Amino acid sequence: MPGRSGTRTDYYIGLMSGTSGDGVDAVCVHFDEHGPRVVLAAHSYQPYPEPLRQRLLALMVPGDNEIERMGALEEELAEIFAVASSEVHRKAGLAASDIAAIGSHGQTIRHRPRGPHAFTVQIGNPARIAERTGIATVADFRRRDMAAGGQGAPLVPAFHRWLFAHATRARAIVNIGGIANVTVIPAAATGACTQGFDTGPGNALLDGWARRQTGEPQDTGGRLAARGRVDGALLGLLKDDPYFTAPPPKSTGREHFSSEWLDDRLQRLGRDLDGADVQATLVALTADTITEALAPLAPEEIYLCGGGTANPVLMAAIAARLAIPVHTTARLGLDPQLVEPTAFAWLAREAQAGRPGNLPSVTGARHAVVLGALYPA
Template identity: 50%
Template sequence: MSGTSADGIDAALVEFDTAGQCRLVHGIHKAWDDGVRRQLLEIGQARAEPGLDALGTLDVRVAEAFAAATLSLLDAAAVPASAVTAIGSHGQTIRHRPAGACGDGRHPFTLQLGDGNIIAERTGIATVADFRRRDVAAGGQGAPLLPALHAALLAAPGEDRAVLNLGGIANLTLLPGAGEGTAVRGFDTGPANALLDAWCERHTGHRYDDGGRWAAGGTLDDTLLQRLLAEPWFALPPPRSTGREQFHLDWVHARLAGTERARDVQATLLELTALTVAQALQREQPGTSRVLVCGGGVHNPVLMARLAALLPGTPVESTAGHGLDPDYIEAMGFAWLARRTLARLPGNLPAVTGAAGPRVLGVVYPAAS
C-alpha cells in the first residue's frame, strides 16, 4: 500500500483463518526513491503532466518498488514466496476523478500506477491489483474500500463506533452497533497528512511535522480557516471521496492573504483536518461512542488531542488497543480484498461508494507457471 501522502510503501504479511479472520504476521515500511517520490507528488497534485514515455516508465518503477518491498517483507519474516497465496496491491494513485475531469459526472475515472504484471513476474506470486476502477465503472466513488474490513474486525454489538483513517486524506467508517442488517457507511472527510506534510516540507525541509510540534507552536488563523472551510467539496453529502488533485499546496496558496506565518498556517491546517472530521462525524453518526484511529496521523498527538477536544465524551484512541497495528491496517486491507477477489466475492460496499451494486474488484495477474 502507498497512499495519498506518498511517504513510502507499507507491506503487510497477513494470515487468514478458515472463518476469514486475519492477523498481521509481519509488516515493514520502505521509503520511496527520492526521484520517484518527487514525480508522484508532482503528478498527483496536477503540477506536472508527464508524457507517455515518462508515465509508462514510472508505472514500471512503481511496480518494481512494490515487488522489492514484497521480497524484503518475506525475507524479514523468513517466509518463502511459495507460502504466499497472492499479493494484493493497491497501486499508487496519481489521479482520482470520480466526478470526471471536468466535475460534471461524465467519464469518471481513477488511476493507479504499479503494473501487476511486473509484481507477479518479479516475485513469482500471483498478484491482484486495480481494485478501484470496477467500482467507478459501476457508478461508485472507488473509495473508500476498507469499511467492509473495518466492520469485520472492529465492529462491536451495542456500540456505535467510527474508524478514522488519518492518511493523506482522512476517511471515516461508521459502524452502527445495531448489528445485522444495519448499513455500514464510509466516506472521505477531507485533507489530513497530504497537506500537513507538504506544507511542513515546503517550509522546514522535514517531510512531516514530527509529533505535531511545529503546528503546536503556531497560532490558529480563524480567518484563513473560514476561507478553507468555504471549499464547496466539504458541503457534498456522502458518498464522496477525494485526493491530492483536490487538496494540494496550490489550493492552500490560493486562499492565503500573503501575510500569514508559515507555522500559523500549519496550525490552521491541523485544525482543518480535525474540524472537518468532527463535523462529519457529528452530522452523520451523532451517537458515536468510540473513535478508533489508524494511519500515520495516529502518531500526531497534537492532532489526536484536538480531535478529542472537538468530540467531548467520545474516546478517540488508536486501533492498537484493539489488536490492530494502525500503521498496517490499510496494507492488510488489500490482502483482505485480494482474498475476496480470488474467491469471486464482492469487495465494495455500495452504501459506502455509491456503486450500482456489489462487485468483485481487481484484476488477477497469475504467477508464472
C-alpha cells in the same frame, strides 16, 4: 505458525502506498475467521527515494508530458513494490510459494470520481510485481466499483466492518492518511448499513507545508504546528470549499486538495502569516472536517488509524473536539499504521474467493462487485 516452504497456504501480502506518497507499507498476514482477527506475520516499509518521490508528487497534479512520466514511474514503483513483497514474506519466514496472493493498491496519481467520464489511475505495474516475486497479484481495485457507478473509494470500509464490527455498539474507524476518511459501522444487531466517505485533507497539506517550511518530509511530532496559533480567517477560507458540505458518497485526492489549493486561499487572505500559524490552522482544518463529518453519524466508539496517529498535536485536536474518548485501532488489536495494507491483503483474499469487496452504501455503486484484476504468478 508459518506454512511449510513449497506449500500454498492462506497467507496474504498487502501493499499500500497512499496519498502521502512517501513509500510503501507491506504486511504479510493470515486471516482467522474465528474472532475474526488478523494474525500479523511480518511488516516492512520501503521508502521512496527522494528524487522518485518528487517526480511522483509532481505527477499527482496536472502537468506536461504526463504519459511519458507516468509510464516510467509505473515500472519503477512496481520494482519497489516487488522488493517490499519479497522482503516481507522472507521476514515472516515464508517462501513465495507459501503466499496465496499479493493485494497491491498501487499509487494513486489521479482520482476523478465525478462527471460523465469519471476515472481513477493507480500505477505500479502488477504484471511486473507477479513476475518479479513469483506470487499471484491482485490489483486495480477501484475501477470495477466505478464501472458499477460508484466512487471507487474508500474501499477499506468492508474490511473495517469484517474486523471491527461490534454486536451492540456503533463504531467509527477514522483513517488519517494523505486524505482522511471515516467508516461508521453500526452495531451488528441493528442490521443497518455501514457508511463511509473521504472527509478531506488528512496529512497531505500538513506534510506539504512542513516540507516548505522546514525541508523535512513531515511535521515530526507536530512541532511546527505546536508553535503556531489557529488563524480563524484562514480556517474559514479553507472550510469554505464545497467538498466539505457535499453529501456522501464522496471521495477526493491530492488533485483537489493540493499545494496550489492552499496557496490560493493564502493569497485570498490578503496578509502574511507565520509558517507555524498556517500549520496550526491546517491541523484545525483536518480535525474540524473529521469531527464535523462524524457528528451526524453519532458513533459510540471512535478509533483512529493511519499516519496521522503519529502526530500528537493532530490527535489532541481531534480528541478535544469530541465528547467521547478516542483511541487508536491498537486497542482493537491492529497497529494503526498497518490497517490499510492489511485491508488490501484482505481484498485480495476476497477477490480470489470471488466475493464482493465494495460496499455500495459507502461508494454509491449500483450493486456489490468483486474488486481487482488477477495477475497469475
